[in-house]
Amino acid sequence: MMRSFTSLRALALLGAGMILAPQAASAQDNEADTSASEGEGNAILVTGSRIRRQSQADLASPLATLGSENISDIGAQNIGEITQTLTINSGAQNNPDAFTQGGTTGTSNINLRGLGVASTLILLNGKRQTLSAAPTNDGINFVDTSSLIPLIAVDRVEILKDGASSLYGSDAVAGVVNFITRENYEGFTVSGEYTTHTSEGDYSEYNLQALGGINIGDLNLLAAVSYVDRTALTTAERRLSEPADDTSSLGNPGSFFGVPGFPAGAPVIDPGCADAGGFPNVLSATPAGVPDVGFCGFDFGEFFNLVPDEERLTIFVSADLDISDSVRWSAEVGYADNEATRGNSPTFPFLQLGQAVVPDFNPNNPFGANVVFFGRAIGNGGDVSPATFESETFRVSSTLEGDFDGLLQNGLWNISATYAENNFDSATEDTVTDRFACALRGFNASPAFNAATGLDCTAANPFLTANGASIPTDGTFFNPFSSALLGGAANSAALLDYITEFAVSDRGAELFVVEGFVSGELFELPSGPVGIAVGAQYREQQISADFDSISVGDGFAFLIGEQPFAGTQDVYAIFGEANVPLAEWADLQLALRFEDYGADGGDTLDPKFALLVRPTDTLSLRGSFSTSFRAPSTFQLQGQSTTLQQVSDPLNGGANAFVAVRAVGNAALTPETSDAFNFGFTYEPIFGLEISADYYNFEFDDAIVQTAPQSIVDADPDGPNVIRSPAGTIIQVNNSYVNAASVETSGIDFSIRYRIEADFGTITPSFEGNYVFDYDLQTAIDGPVINGAGNRNFTNFGSPTPELRFNAGLQFETGAHAFNIFGRFIDSYDDDQNGGANIESDFRVDAQYSIDVADFLELDNQVQLTAGVRNLFGVTAPSVATNGGFDSRVHDPRGTLVTVGLVAGF
Known part of the structure; x- marks a missing residue:
């Protein structure tokens, strides 16, 4: 759909790569020297600023860093599993199911503070990624983190936890998550992991990765690839729901309206309902030998997936070149192909009852009168209907940057261009309305029938032509009665195939960004240099969708249909930032950004003020305030x-x-606006012990x-x-x-970490968490305020919000051995779908052991073996009286997982 335009732009960007390249916004961790350049020593760019600093500790905003070792320690095998461990993440859709996130299977995202999956800006080396072309059920396009990068190439993840629209733009209202790749890597590393589900089901996963890097003079080349093959965990294998929650009134066998001797509005249960595997729901009992009034229920709970069948291929290639002592060029290319298959019930309910007339001359009709079928084409005895999804993402980015001295001292200039696209195709099977109606009719062209439905069920029908049938013949009549399942006139495979079709969607999204900025030291104060940065950005976002002809004509009986559309949004922005050392112990950060969305979105000017105070060597205090604006x-x-x-x-x-x-x-x-503020501290009373806490408050208007x-x-x-x-x-x-009128959330983040060095090894206990004080939702200016904290928020637009989440860890390292044990707690919360019923808390324990074989055996090359257990005690996801039986936006449906892994480096 978009590939011709895409190819031209991609080629243009690759050409531009000769003069442009991406510079990662990065921060130091314990593993790597991330200096911006050798000439600047430890001066670096950190997420949340375009002014180079000595370390991320110099930033006044709360910034958390997960290094590659942290990621390995928690046993995460993909970015979605990293996200699920974040206590500040609430309501992300990392396990899309058929019931609440049906169109985004195979994707993952991040939802900081529960403010929405589009409210967190996702960066790769400081640069944007395109949105996924597939929206969530509530119509939100997001960055698919499953399509971002092979995990083996990630050096660290930096999370800016306060509002950052004044620095990065309107989609950073809840914060920023920046994935930063390895730099100056030399060598070759391969890894393999195998995970199996020891509870019910045959679920397993292979994760193979490779990373290679080489220095050729001043050029560093890096390439990474990952391949994931995951088998499905079906609800037939591990069912979490109760049959009552997954039983539809529309089954096959079904029920019928208009049966002689019964009121017109009374549904009559097919007499063979129970014998054919249905569940009679009797509304009104009748004398013996007379059909009951009610519905023939169909339990569809065993046809779906807790985890879909998936294959993922992700590739990342980068190049970094020192053109001179002061000028650097870099470029990166990424590609991801994610394919997923999820199960559905054999067919969906047939909801177009005006087209469900079974005529009296249908030879299978036992009622001798025209009746209306209330059910589905295939139910009991049917097979799983597959729904397929393929997401293909391409990204190319290039940056040129350099150092300079002049008006600004220790200056940095940076220009970049990024192009990315996502194509998302899906296919879901449903019953075609007019085909089913004609099949009930046996493709007979009765004038009365045509007058009632507007159908043309003549011999020109493709089914009759393909099957060489004449009109009318019993073989062309669809039999909706239990006799089709109980040894009577079964429906032919050809007819069943004809009345169903796949609803196919082809969605596309594109992003094009050009950006440039300069930064440096403007002048010197007694307490230090005043740093500034100024720049400009242009970005263009396109989203479009095409559908099959049946969907465009609203021709499906349950899915109904979709209409094609295409739209473009252009955004122009200028921004500035200053860092003012008020004293040796106090720094003030100021930022201002102007964005113009044109006629459809308006414009905005958003400031940010942040203060960092260090009254002692062991205590730092921080606070920030910012506004934001997000256009539709x-x-x-x-x-x-x-x-x-x-x-x-x-x-x-x-x-x-x-x-x-x-x-x-x-x-x-109209655009939404917000205010955000944060106050926090970090205290290090003794060597190795760090205690921190941050209070945050976000308030949205016109959300x-x-x-x-x-x-x-x-x-x-x-x-x-x-x-x-x-x-x-x-x-x-x-x-x-x-x-909406408003959304307001507040809470506290807290963490304690103590690294204890002893003669027998290193012990590191840790504890981190988040407590939500308020999550207030108001859908109308004069409407009631909904207290969404501690609520599933199914009946409103909010995210499920347990009040307390925490992670507790204990790590022990001695010689070549490392042991890790983590406990993850999610608080209980209320289910507003089911009268406020309690959804129980969830506490799971993970354990992992690894041995550095190379160190243990004194080998030259890196060899590491890992064995781990996730959900050590086999905790089952808390029960929710809903389709699927659990809250897929909060809990993991899997039982105990055992993983073994090998990493080898050369």
């Missing part, structure tokens, strides 16, 4: 999507219904959200936006995007 995205303004979501029906006793939610863009959206489908149903359950079948069940909810 192209998708929110112009896009359209139809997703499958679960709602509870207040007119049907609170029964859960799985419905189509159609959301359309809202051109009247852009998609209205929660449940709130639409609750507000007006029989209104124009809640579409119901003749039986009264919900089949569709019409939705859009709105500016």
